[in-house]
Amino acid sequence: MGRALVLNATFEPLCVVSARRALVLVLKHKAEMVHQDGGFFRSESATLPIPSVIRLKYFVKVPYRARASLSRRAVFVRDDFQCQYCGAVAENVDHVLPRSRGGTHTWANVVASCRRCNTRKENRTPKEAGMTLRSRPSVPREKVWIVVAVGRIDPKWEPYLDGLRAAAPAHA
Numbered sequence: 782m783g784r785a786l787v788l789n790a791t792f793e794p795l796c797v798v799s800a801r802r803a804l805v806l807v808l809k810h811k812a813e814m815v816h817q818d819g820g821f822f823r824s825e826s827a828t829l830p831i832p833s834v835i836r837l838k839y840f841v842k843v844p845y846r847a848r849a850s851l852s853r854r855a856v857f858v859r860d861d862f863q864c865q866y867c868g869a870v871a872e873n874v875d876h877v878l879p880r881s882r883g884g885t886h887t888w889a890n891v892v893a894s895c896r897r898c899n900t901r902k903e904n905r906t907p908k909e910a911g912m913t914l915r916s917r918p919s920v921p922r923e924k925v926w927i928v929v930a931v932g933r934i935d936p937k938w939e940p941y942l943d944g945l946r947a948a949a950p951a952h953a
């Protein structure tokens with residue numbers, strides 16, 4: 782069995798669990814099946830459809846920050862593995878306002894960058910270095926933590942993430 786996307790009661794993507802765990806939630810009436818995997822789980826007493834997407838019947842309040850934890854990998858996923866200054870393949874995480882000058886290690890102040898831009902920028906702000914950010918860094922949307930957690934987005938989950946993608950800031 783694979784994995785299942787768990788939606789909150791509000792249809793907001795919440796987390797990814799094993800399909801087995803998702804099935805248990807459905808059997809315990811804690812969640813409803815939204816999308817089936819197409820396969821079946823067979824036990825001695827029953828044959829059950831394997832869930833691909835489920836929706837909780839109750840609302841779970843999750844602090845957004847808890848999910849979008851700031852890691853090097855998460856920054857790369859958010860920035861499409863591209864240097865946010867020149868578009869080359871990202872190798873470093875750059876602090877827009879350097880840490881030595883009070884820059885924070887937060888989503889709004891870190892971007893993926895290539896080694897060349899990172900070195901060229903040194904201890905300066907992009908403006909001082911004559912460099913332009915391709916987009917304004919921000920806390921990533923749900924898609925990012927799903928990719929970080931699972932490594933990829935199951936195509937079956939796409940329709941349930943569409944609203945979020947539409948809400949994401951346009952890429953410069």
Ligand SMILES: [Zn+2]
Nearest residue numbers: 864867895898
């Ligand atoms: Zn670069």
